[in-house]
Amino acid sequence: MLVDSVHLEFGQHQVLQSAYLTAKTGYVTGVLGRNGTGKSCLFKCIMGGIKPQNMFIRINDERETDYAHIGNRVKYLPQNLFMPSNMSLNEAFSLYGVDYDGLVTFDTKYHTYQHKTFNELSGGEARIVEMYLVLMSDADFCILDEPFSNIAPNCVDKMQSLIQTQKKNKGIIISDHLYEDILEVTDDLFLLRDGYTFPIKSRDDLIRNGYILR
Template sequence: MKIEIDSVELSFDNKKILYGVYLKTETGKVTGVLGRNGCGKTCLLRILFGDLKPKYKSVRLDGKYLKTNLFNTGKVAYLPQHQLLPNNLSLKKAFHLFQSDWKTFTAIFDSFKIYGNSKINEISSGELRVVETYLVLDSGKEIILLDEPFSFIAPLYVEKFKDIIREKKNVSAILITDHFYREILDVSDTIYLIKNGSSKLIQSQQDLENEGYISFNPQQT
């Protein structure tokens, strides 16, 4: 499956946020989106998902214009920045609702075995982020949107999720944004930088330096 979005025009209080964006992701590839705070990354994912309405947008699935919101198609799973699961829900119930296997999850993240009977409000925010990210990635949806999945979680978990993302891209088109640009560079097949309301295709870390997104450091490897 291939999904494309362009012709986006979004403004808040007469300030243009997005107005020159093109983005494409497809099954078999991870597409990363980078950009400074406030540049519109989260807005772009929400517009694509369908819960934020811009002045204009064009979304195409396999080249065909999508007349409804993407979330109405049943083809997408979305990890927002805000909390996804309700506090009074038990972890095992959450896995049941998402049709995801708790034992498979704890085989990868073994420190969570002690939380089998715990509720969402009984684990830390970082642990909750791990659970939510896993459930979205394990949803089996054809399109997966991840908004800052690496934030607030331990580096060991970041590496585990990068492995999961590489596996899941074989059956899903994955779009991911995060401030951890090295992780995005590592896990993504295609990268876009959102700057001044527009998107630009990024080929390397050098491109990010040239665009002023990161500073040049001769000691970087």
């Protein structure tokens, strides 16, 4: 997937200027950036939730990409909880075409949660379910926006293993402020700064671009 020339502004405030991102099956692409640099906005532009002033997107060198229904090919995990609060886990898994038994295998705690609704779960539990659902859905690409927030460390390790497993079947784009967790799982890394994306090859590049101090 190639995303290029993303230009987004809200009134006088320019969020993204010619932002660029690529993702490939079998690779995990990391996106880092300080608060307010437009990472979530970039992802929402890709998913169609926000209409940018300009954007070019192409999947697999196709002549035309059905951008309006991109959800058929790209799944997105937003930064905050997004499942309808009154929907049961069973119903959500059915709609997304994911086997619930897989979640129970992932964490046996969810064995009795099948008929619970999302508003009956804790924030962390709901986050894990959402992330599992998005990762296991049938899609060419997955975008995970700060997936490790509010997650216990042992679950972060499990999620990282799941990402490594799923990347064989799809391209994964991931962003988080816990950059060391991101560095562990990513194959390619971009830094979003001042509306532009910069490729990052090493920790020194992060220091040079002012993302970390040392």
